[in-house]
Amino acid sequence: MATITVDAERIVYLTELTGMRVDGPNGRRIGRVREVAIAPSEHPHRVSRFLIGSGKTPFMVRYDQVKSISMDGIQLADDHFVPYYPDEGLLLLCKDLLDQQIVDVNGRKVVRVNDIALRIIAASERDELWIQEVGVGLQGAFRRLTEGLMPSAWIRDVQRRIKPNSIPWDFCNIIEPDPRRRLKLHISHDRIGSIHPSDLADIVEELAPAEREALFETLDEHVAAEALTEIRPKIQVSIVESLDKERAADIIEEMAPDSAADVLSELQNETSQGILKDMEQEPAAEVEELLEHEEDTAGGLMNTQYIALHEHALAEDATEALRGNDNLLATLTHLFLIDRDEHLVGTVPVAKLFIAEPRLPLRDLAILDPISVDLDADEETVIELFDKYNLFALPVVDDDDELCGVITADDVISVLTPDP
């Protein structure tokens, strides 16, 4: 959105708008504005309906019946009114937006709406009102508290001195728990999907359960999986339980097996079995294997997604293997060398491959006889090894010295960070 030089004369705040007088075509007084609504499926910014009058059923005016809008009031072009009945396709600004929580996509946090600034736009032969921004700071709060208690001009004068804190309408994301209404209101969470999963997790934790579900139902599976990984265990459980089984399975499938196992181990047995059944076979098997280990042992910490090559493989084989596993590359630091019986032989730092000749045997790059840990070693041991040997990745082996998985530094950091 282009920056608009704010011309204070053309801005009306929702607090001022409600209670503003409305006059008919011949100057006849009709009533006062009670509520305004936008119809997001028609236009994302434009106020599309004005509800006028008090009582049980106010009447409704469409935006194209309005002739002019100013601080002194609203002039209508005709006087054909219809009674207002609740309509799921309308977003009522006072009822659905004011005082509610919204997600500030740009600031990546949950905020509460104090006031809404609308802009008077001159269309051909009539005025329209467009939502410009949502006030979440003291400015809006001050206006809400004082409106009606002192003249509007004074309020504007004082509020000019307060530091503004507002979010452009385009960066606001409303959270509507009712899926039918969400569809009618054209609320999508595309923008939310672009927030970093860790920030998204913080946002989700601040919301009430119904709103969390709403968000998770609409997020892309991949994004949902990454965000779910970062959320506190207790909230993870409530989210997964609230989703239907297939959706939960789809999301958990996208998670790294160790995180998926962590989530499933927190769930009730029936629920987790149900989800596992709905998952694809391969990820389900990996997760099930991990679930067998106690949570606070090396087996419980490890991840089964790693790249292992035969001990006589060459550097070019390794490059090939990396190409085939591009989903792991973002965080991969080491490759593993194993013998025919899957015994761990060595580890190869990925970076060394860059300077290696394609035909060079990996053994020459490897750290042979590397530090490893037993499946049932406790967390303390793992942490000590990481600290003592300054590790990034620690291979986990079973009793026969066969490679089972790998613990990475981020797993250890998660253990060391106290749960809030």
Add this chain to the structure above:
Amino acid sequence: MLKRLRQRILVYLAVLGPGVITAVVDNDAGGIFMYSEAGARFGYTLLWTMIPVTVILIITQVMCSRMAAVTGKGLSDLIREEFGLRTTFFVMAALLLVNLTNVTANFAGIAGSLELFGISKYFSVPFGAILVWTLVVRGTYRTVEKIFLVASFFYLSYAISAFLVQPDWTAAISASVTPVVSLEGPYLVLLIGLVGTSVAPWMQFYLQASIVEKGVDIKQYPESRTEVIVGCIVMAFIKFFVIVACAGAIWSNGPREIHDVSEAAEALRPLGDYAYILFSAGLFNASLLAASILPLSTAYSVCEGLGFESGVNHRFSEAKVFYWLYTLLIAVGAGLVLWPNFPIVRMILLSQVLNGFLLPVILILILILANRRELMGKWVNSPIYNLLAYATVAIVIVLSVTLTLVSG
């Protein structure tokens, strides 16, 4: 079978905390003073208030716990979303003032109880303030709640000191079920005080927020409700033991008025050091616990309602308003106690007056919310519950307004 039982116990443990903590903190320094006075002046006669007070407490607290489980939102969030910024602002401003006076009263309780052990208030109050502040700012919510729960057990000291006093148990028990209404002025004032102050505004906010924080949902609601009810009953027993201890130690040797809780503790001294020490330690524990919870709950409610970041899980830079409010409540509350010649008694009276204005507003808001179908769905108050709730709210409002008029 055994597994089922184990699972059940685990579910109860998972929801344990909010109800018990809220209810026992209701017996803060101010409460214990009133119970001591009731026991010292009127012996066992006022014990019958215990049962109606428990019922009143249960009815209001259960509504909040239900709202927490259904909406997953705190009371101040709901007030803000349903009644708008203006209402929220005035409720929060009043809550802040009332709770500040409560915090002060409890720091006075810390000072008074430790002076019984010969510790100067110029040492105990700053030390208490720093302890409380660090606990919450440095700890996580889960550890903090555990510490609060453990502190709740120390209320047992009142039960032990009541036994050490060797009161007339038969008289105590029969008085508990025999209502006595006398129109004698001081009796009436104490009666109104005991019932009218049993429900405090902060409790509703703290209880609902901490149930939400626990992540209790509608499936766990039955357990959570049980926990809330158990908490209220525990609270009633503590009250019972304090009244009995003072009745046994003071009233039976000649009824008299006491001016502060330390006087009640002193009166227990001739009956042995243990009764005295336990009673004083109980007071210290109650004051310290309330002094920790009130500022926390206040800062939390105010920030939630007005839309500031809140909660001990945020860093200082993320939730500045929250931490400043929290710090100021403690600093001002503790500071006023150390202020030479500060009229604390007048401040406590003022707090009761404010309380009398705020409580009706909050109870009525709760009733409206708990009956709003678009919010609560099928979990709105049932007609019978509503009848009880309206009656309770009416009684509490009448009593607390009367108390306001009497003390004002």
